[in-house]
Amino acid sequence: MFKDKFKKELDAINPSAELESAVLDKIRQEKERISSAPKISYKKRWISAIAAALALVIVSVTAFNLPIFNGSEHILNGDISTSSNSEDLFVDEDLTESNFENQDQQPSQNAPTSITYDAAYKLFDKIAALREAQKDHYNGDNTASKSANSDDGQSNLTDTPSVNDTPSKNYTETNIQVEGVEEGDIVKTDGEYIYVLRSVVNACTIYISKATNGKLSKTAFIHLYHTPYSDLYDYDAEIKEFYLCSNTLVIIISAERKTKSFEGDCTIAMLFDVSNPKSPQYIKEYVQTGNYTSSRLIGDNLYLFSQDSLYGFETIKKPDDNIGYTYEHKRFWQLPKIGVDDRVLNDIDEKNLYAFDDEVNLEYFLAVSIDVKKRKRSDSKAIVGGGSNVYVNNNAIYAVSSEINYFEAEKEYIPKTYIMKFGINKGKITPLAKTNLKGTVLNRFLMDEYDGYFRIITTTRKYRRNNCCAFFSVIGIDSNTVYVLDKDLKTVSSIKGIAKGEAVTSSRFMGEIGYFCTSPMNVNVDPFFAVDFSNPKNPKILDSLEFPGVVNYLHPYDDNLMLGIGETESGKNVKLIMFDVSNPKKIKRLFTLNTNVSCAYNSFNVSNGHKKINILKDKGIICFSGETKYNIYKFSKQKGFSPLEKNHFSAKTDEDGDIYSSWDDSIRGVFIDDYLYVCNAHGIVSYMPFKGNKKISEILFFNYP
Amino acid sequence: MFAFLGVIAVQNADEGFKADAEEAFKTYSGVVYKHAYIRTGNTADADDILSDVFVRLVKNIKKIKNEVHLKAWLIRTTINCSNTYYKRSKRINQVRLTEVDAVTTPTENVVLPAVLSLPIHQKTVVYMHYFEGYSVDEIATLCGVAKGTVKSRLARARETLKTILEGVDLDV
Structure with missing residues (x-):
């Protein structure tokens, strides 16, 4: 009976004819693309399918984060007209007294207020009501007032772009954006041991292998499901990345955690003592709710960011005379929670909960700092508002999120970018200011802080809702804008209407000068711009240079040279370009090399794309990962780019041809002395790259150790 | 799971069987769609997953050994796609929809x-x-x-x- 009913009811659920024809079209396109693509190992193609699918659904992503409530009532009804309680402004004494040596971290008038739980609930109700009533509320003009603030912004901020070569160390480190701000990755080394993450659903493991002069030996491994609290995780818990700091391995995990008191997405920092890498010892784990956004390590302080929606849903069964039962989704507010090693997660302390009075996002952003050496959580701050893209330097965190208004998107719609600023000082986090700008930001390299001024480049894309499915399509690119914001995130100046019809593909700031590339949709021609920010109130475009191809990543090679890595004009291969920026008023293209490395599976401008690149100036080489190989090119100022005699180094492939092997099949290369170790989720292979590409040694992670 | 697929592939490898993604779509689009719908609970996500699964199939089509393997592969991939879709879409979160109309049963x-x-x-x-x-x-x-x-x-x-x-x- 049940079976029949179930079959009958489910039989009515079928894809619409519209969708079917759309998918069939896609299948045909995909077939065509594959038959015309260069021949590459068949095993790995499915990974790109995920990438392609992800790229497609990227716009529709947060259907999940969003309310699906028709006619539902709020469980926690507050007085909608009451504004939030703002009496306890900065009640955290620690912050007001001792931690503001830095002039820049004084809270501005724009700063958020710490609020009580009651006030928070009222605020949430207010935002919800606001969104219901005024769906076009935040589609107006940029609210950031254009004030010519006479504040000189004196500060000691002199963050320089990082150049990834440390002569004192004999091994390579992860390619990072800001010097002194470490970023996590899937491969790390301490010069003696190599740590590799294999992130497979159900089997997330970090493998530790000893590397001595090219010889590899199995040492130990850490399996996520062998840790003490793994019974609380959902089956598809994932290790996202990890850090190596003061003999401690910091593993960042994203998982659904299920306890009696809480059920939902959590971000976890798990600490392992690896002073003896042969037997890693579990120390403890720090749990915070929300989806993992990003993390950074400054000195011994780990900053871990997560975000989630402020409400959850509860399904309630209601009797109905006609059809037996109906189901109703009821919304309830959930505050951000944190916990240590414990099965109980507690709501974040009232004094650490902040909100801006005019907040419109029903999301929270949770920033937690953990002292890895002292093994304690130093600070945690939650703020109402979203942050999906994070830029961090030594003094501040900028959390950026963008949003499409679903209702407005029936016509053309240009999303906005919301920016929140936090000051950081030795583990203390202070919410400082927020603003919003028109357009969206591609990645963290489009943001920079220098001399107290925050520079950001946004692209205004027009979106429209797709009628057949619930996602948006980009219908056109308008133009790009460079903004300069002061320490209170007030717009000081801006250059509007740069490169009409083109989108920024990469950017890098070198002190007072910012460089960026733009590219029109579907055409691989890329103008390169230099902008002078020496007078923050009046930034000027100094020069622009057009060249064939697209640059997806810019790296300052030295003070006079800027390296660009991207795609050739045809969009098939990776291209290397060296610009001469010694005179920003007259940029020159010095050298270009179209490599034979396919870029079909390489995107250097996605969130972790820059970690695939290693630039070793002392060795004069530029290295980047391809789909199955690690590639090395020589560079000299006289001769330009040239491939090494043997320049492609294969990574370990899965002998079984297992199609479900891993999600992230990225390759990383690690240099220890003159030996190259090519690591991926399957194993490590070692080479002596300057003496041919003959394998020295290899290990497979299967049956380890 | 791998063993299962492998066993089917080896034991019942049909001589001359050549899977075609378009044919597979015509036969199994309903199966994948229903499964995706059951897992996600709404048709909007099922729409996306349906397209994801078959794009993956195009890329892995040479590995499909026979009809049974094809169906098993599709069911397993639907599970994978709905998992990653759900998890990752929440995290990437670059552009958020403000509201979504509930596509209910x-x-x-x-x-x-x-x-x-x-x-x-x-x-x-x-x-x-x-x-x-x-x-x-x-x-x-x-x-x-x-x-x-x-x-x-x-x-x-x-x-x-x-x-x-x-x-x-x-x-x-």
Whole structure:
């Protein structure tokens, strides 16, 4: 009976004819693309399918984060007209007294207020009501007032772009954006041991292998499901990345955690003592709710960011005379929670909960700092508002999120970018200011802080809702804008209407000068711009240079040279370009090399794309990962780019041809002395790259150790 | 799971069998769509997953050994796609939709909403057992879990369904 009913009811659920024809079209396109693509190992193609699918659904992503409530009532009804309680402004004494040596971290008038739980609930109700009533509320003009603030912004901020070569160390480190701000990755080394993450659903493991002069030996491994609290995780818990700091391995995990008191997405920092890498010892784990956004390590302080929606849903069964039962989704507010090693997660302390009075996002952003050496959580701050893209330097965190208004998107719609600023000082986090700008930001390299001024480049894309499915399509690119914001995130100046019809593909700031590339949709021609920010109130475009191809990543090679890595004009291969920026008023293209490395599976401008690149100036080489190989090119100022005699180094492939092997099949290369170790989720292979590409040694992670 | 697919592939490798993604779509689009719908609970996500799964199939088409393997592959990939879709889409979060209209089931349905209200593992098991007619053994290999787990999930699902659907004649 049940079976029949179930079959009958489910039989009515079928894809619409519209969708079917759309998918069939896609299948045909995909077939065509594959038959015309260069021949590459068949095993790995499915990974790109995920990438392609992800790229497609990227716009529709947060259907999940969003309310699906028709006619539902709020469980926690507050007085909608009451504004939030703002009496306890900065009640955290620690912050007001001792931690503001830095002039820049004084809270501005724009700063958020710490609020009580009651006030928070009222605020949430207010935002919800606001969104219901005024769906076009935040589609107006940029609210950031254009004030010519006479504040000189004196500060000691002199963050320089990082150049990834440390002569004192004999091994390579992860390619990072800001010097002194470490970023996590899937491969790390301490010069003696190599740590590799294999992130497979159900089997997330970090493998530790000893590397001595090219010889590899199995040492130990850490399996996520062998840790003490793994019974609380959902089956598809994932290790996202990890850090190596003061003999401690910091593993960042994203998982659904299920306890009696809480059920939902959590971000976890798990600490392992690896002073003896042969037997890693579990120390403890720090749990915070929300989806993992990003993390950074400054000195011994780990900053871990997560975000989630402020409400959850509860399904309630209601009797109905006609059809037996109906189901109703009821919304309830959930505050951000944190916990240590414990099965109980507690709501974040009232004094650490902040909100801006005019907040419109029903999301929270949770920033937690953990002292890895002292093994304690130093600070945690939650703020109402979203942050999906994070830029961090030594003094501040900028959390950026963008949003499409679903209702407005029936016509053309240009999303906005919301920016929140936090000051950081030795583990203390202070919410400082927020603003919003028109357009969206591609990645963290489009943001920079220098001399107290925050520079950001946004692209205004027009979106429209797709009628057949619930996602948006980009219908056109308008133009790009460079903004300069002061320490209170007030717009000081801006250059509007740069490169009409083109989108920024990469950017890098070198002190007072910012460089960026733009590219029109579907055409691989890329103008390169230099902008002078020496007078923050009046930034000027100094020069622009057009060249064939697209640059997806810019790296300052030295003070006079800027390296660009991207795609050739045809969009098939990776291209290397060296610009001469010694005179920003007259940029020159010095050298270009179209490599034979396919870029079909390489995107250097996605969130972790820059970690695939290693630039070793002392060795004069530029290295980047391809789909199955690690590639090395020589560079000299006289001769330009040239491939090494043997320049492609294969990574370990899965002998079984297992199609479900891993999600992230990225390759990383690690240099220890003159030996190259090519690591991926399957194993490590070692080479002596300057003496041919003959394998020295290899290990497979299967049956380890 | 891998073993299961491998065993089928080796034991029943049909000589001359050549899977075609378009043909597969015509035959199995309903299966994938229904499964995706059961797992996600709304048609909008099922739309996306349907397209994801078949794009993946195009890329892996040479590995498909026979019809049974094709169906198993599609079911497994639907599980994977819905997992990653759900997890990753929440995290990437670059552009958020503000509101989404709830694409709910037709109101005259009784059993379907009850199944949809189950936890995700139980839904899958119920779907595979009652709709696709897979045995406990087959579900265990397809989901990559032990037989006992499938049985307990099925038992719990039945228990919940019995309480939810009280008054409706049930022979679960």
